[in-house]
Amino acid sequence: MTQTITAPLSVPGTGRASLEVTRRALRKYFRTPGLIAMGIVQSVMFLFSFRFVFGGAVTTGASSYVYYLVPGYVATIVLFTGGGIAVAVAEDGVQGFTDRLLSLPIPRRALVLGRTVADSSTNAWSICATAAFGFAFGFRLEGSVAQGLAALGLCLLYGVVFTVVFIVIGLVASNSQAAQGMSMVAFVFAFISSTYVPVSTMPGWLQPFAKYQPITPMVDAVRSVLVGSTNDLALALVWSALLIVIFAPIAVLRYRHA
DSSP: OOOOOOOOOOOOOHHHHHHHHHHHHHHHHHTOHHHHHHHHHHHHHHHHIIIIIIGGGOOOSSSSHHHHHHHHHHHHHHHHHHHHHHHHHHHHHHTTHHHHHHTSSOOHHHHHHHHHHHHHHHHHHHHHHHHHHHHHTTOOOSSOHHHHHHHHHHHHHHHHHHHHHHHHHHHHSSSHHHHHHHHTHHHHHHHSSTTTSOGGGSOTTTHHHHHHSTHHHHHHHHHHHHTTOOTTHHHHHHHHHHHHHHHHHHHHHHHHTO
């Protein structure tokens, strides 16, 4: 009698496991066209309102408010769309998908990496689409095309950074409603920054927070790169690295102890 020996199943590595998590998240996203459409509509509506409704009442020192608004808005659009990331992660937990992943012998960092790649990809789409509407609403490059692409690259980097932050929010939230509510904190950082108005126009007691929180140097770096300067670029990169160093390990730990 011949005995059949079954070879043990190989444990997928980080790359392969991350790819599968990415595919699943992107399939879910593209199978819900409403998510794509509403994300773009929401971005355009906010940009339209600031450009044509509030823009005439705001003085920034720029030749036109649109030149101040669009770089800041594109750089921070992920703060408005990131709530969807937190909600999706929280829903995975409530619906049991996270538990199924955790039952598999895959590296926990692969879950974070796969989710980050997927959601950063959808963020990149929102960033590029919003930038296109910025041009449609009157924005024009004051520097070279290369400088414009460098500024866009910074915005895409911020998209990756804040994707990780919103993943953590989704992991610590008890359900999708809680994740949505917790994500609203991002609006505070977006509005109390130099995104829409210069920090110097704010009350004196509020200016220190607005000036030194991470959003302001990130936004100001994008504006600087657009005109060939490097002001605030180093600080923006330091903040980006710091947020990744803080939140990425938290996300991995949350998956390990889920």
